[in-house]
Amino acid sequence: MATDRRVRGDSTPGAGNTRARYRRILRFAGRNLAVIWWYELFLPRIGLASVAERTRSRRMRRFAQRFHALAVDLGGLMIKVGQFMSSRLDVLPPEITAELAGLQDEVPPVPFPAIRALAEAELGMPLDRAYASIDESPIAAASLGQAHRAVLGALDAADTGLSDVVVKVQRPGIDAIVDVDLAALRKVAGWLSHVRIVADRVNTHALVEEFAQTSLEEIDYLHEAANAERFAADFADDDRVAVPVIAWERTTRRVLTLEDVTAIKITDAAALAEAGIDPAEVAPVFAAVMFDQLFTNGFFHADPHPGNIFVTPVALPVTMGASAGDGPAEASAGPAWKLTFIDFGMMGEVPPGTRRGLRKLLIAAASRDGKGLVDAVRDVGVLLPSADTAELERAMTQLFARFGGMGFAELREVDPREFREFAVQFGDVVRSLPFQLPENFLLIIRAMSLTSGVCSALDPGFNLWDSIEPYATKLLKDERGNVVQDLAKQALETAGIAWRLPKRLDDLVTRVDEGSVVVTNPTLDRRVARLERTARRTVSAAIFAGLLVGGAVLRADEVVFGTVLMAASAVPLLHALFAGRWGR
Known part of the structure; x- marks a missing residue:
């Protein structure tokens, strides 16, 4: 082909x-x-x-x-x-x-001989020495690289605690591309x-x-490995999330070796059902984990599509009978599971200020507060200060009144013509405003749209609002706690100022008595200086005109003297033209 x-x-x-x-x-x-x-x-x-x-x-x-x-x-x-x-x-x-x-x-996929050559050059040894075995058929081929299953050698397995691994190798020549x-x-x-x-x-x-x-970071596998470890640290104490371990001994900028955590693809409903896992129970947990990344940790997986998330069953401990008469040991009611994330090449980071704005935005969305949501969008920096948001506030209020709280199953029952009509009106309002999404919003929107799609695939009746509202309630409680802390901090600062105020007033009165107080106004000083320069340039222009005209008149009778005056007029001319620039 x-x-x-x-x-x-x-x-x-x-x-x-x-x-x-x-x-x-x-x-x-x-x-x-x-x-x-x-x-x-x-x-x-x-x-x-x-x-x-x-x-x-x-x-x-x-x-x-x-x-x-x-x-x-x-x-x-x-x-x-x-x-x-x-x-x-x-x-x-x-x-x-x-x-x-x-x-x-x-x-x-790239033919394996080319992959072998690149991997051996990166690792500095033959693949037969780097791994006990490696599968030549890739399990995934992408535009920037491809992945192969492998088994670590005995010594590396003992050092890392890993045996089965996945080896990601960049496409040869991808740097030039x-x-x-x-x-x-x-x-x-x-x-x-x-x-x-x-x-x-x-x-x-x-x-x-x-x-x-973003692209250059994505082709740097050392960067991806560091992202994976940071993500794992964020969820180290969270039983809901698992992250593959990195085999650093076999990792370079162009080759990444990590634990093989292949399990049930998150949207594989048949495999989930076979494992005794209800997809409808996975959806809200996945949404909550993504919310934690965005609104609490500030470091989030920006590409959470179904191929990058597995559901990993975890065997629960056996519950023993209370006594011998209770019969044989009984297992727990059902299997437990974790969400296992992979592919950390595309990650997003939310600065603290933006995170606070996002929290405010989420709370406003959960409470169907159109004006509060627009205020939050402005706080985050999406809207310019000059933006007239009256129409946008009206549009958001109408949006919440008509569609707020609906799940995707309910939205599918709405007349498409109504959707189109509202989309046109809403789009016209948005396009009329001076705004552009900041860099971090690009990945945030991507992450949330993929999250919503995955949750809907897991449960067609899933309502994102059902996850947002309790999470927003939790955030609201946290915000109130932060407000109390901020008020206490401000009260301490005010008390400190009040404590120092009498002494500072006494010092000021003493300096007034001594005549040593100097009042400066930088803006006024600059304006006065500008006026002085303008006056000097005006005088120079007048002198230039006088010398030039006088020289021209005298030149008829006194050629030398008139020529000298006309030549001398160049000096005030230059001053009139450039004195303002020299004085800046």
Whole structure:
């Protein structure tokens, strides 16, 4: 297949391959930017805006379909770009985000000899020495790397406590592919920055650099291993969560060896039922674990799709009978289980200030408080201070009044026309506001949308509000405790100021008596200095005019003297032109 040849050719890219890849990405972007210019800028200027409006939805959907095909064909970062775009609900229309939401790493695996060569070069030894055995057939192949099952040797197994492991190996040549893709994306960002309808909505350069940082971290397996250990530390005392152990002796920037924790895929309802686990019981636990990451720990898994989460059954201790007459020992009522997370290449971090705003936002959402939710969004920094939020507050109030508290099963019963009508109105309000989601919100939205999708797959009747409300109640209690602490701290600070105030007043009175008090106003000083410079430049301009005119008049009779005066006029001219700059 052509796709296989192209992707495999990129696995060991030469100069020709990288140039062709770069040109292909730019051709695709240039062609679609031309279409956008024609429909969104040119036609409205000649009075044909209705044509652009009528065809917009179809054009956006066609663009997304073509990009989907391009991403699958090229692999590399293009698939990540599609996944990235699918989460930018603040920037892109739903026709694009919906089409790209299902974009996965749909690429063929790299032949094992190439994987072997890269792994041996990284580890500095033959694979036969690094592992007791390794399966040449990958268990997963993605655009940036692929994974193989292996068994550690006896000495490594004794040191690490592990035996069965998974070895993740980068695709050969992926560094060069990433460099080419980022270079092309930076070029496209430069083009977009000159398109007003795009530049008014988003800083394209910052967006690409944000994506670049995430991508470069994702291909650094040492970074992923450190993320896994940090995540494990956050949930060290939590019986709900498990994390694979890293075998650091067999881990480098391009090879990652970790415990094989393969278990039941979280959305595999048949396997869960066979293990005696009710999927409807897994959904709220998964939601609560994700809430803890976002609102408590501030360090969260940003890619919690079903392939990255297992449900691992855990045998419960046997409960013995009270006496011999009670009969044989009885097992517990049902199996226990844990949520096992894998793939920590894409992680998000929520700064404390943003976390407080998110807590406030969650509490407002749980209480159906449209105004409180808008205030929280403003506090987080999503809305600019100048934004007029009256319409948004009204829209949020209507949203809560009509759809608040509904689960996905109930929402599916709502007339689609009502959804579309509200979506158009709400979208118009949102697009009219000056806002752009901060960097951390990109991953937060991605994590929450995937969480919601997984929970709905586990239980079609799952209502996210049922998990949000008790969690928000807990947060509200915590916030009240924090408020009491803040008030106590402020009271202590106020008491300290009051204690020191009499002495400071006494010092001030003494300095007034001595005449040593100096009052300064930096703003006033700057304005006075500016006025002085302006006055000096005005005088210089007048002197220049006088010398120039006088020299011109005298030159008719006194050639030398008139010429000297005209030449001398250059000195006050230069002062008039540049004195303001010199004085700054």
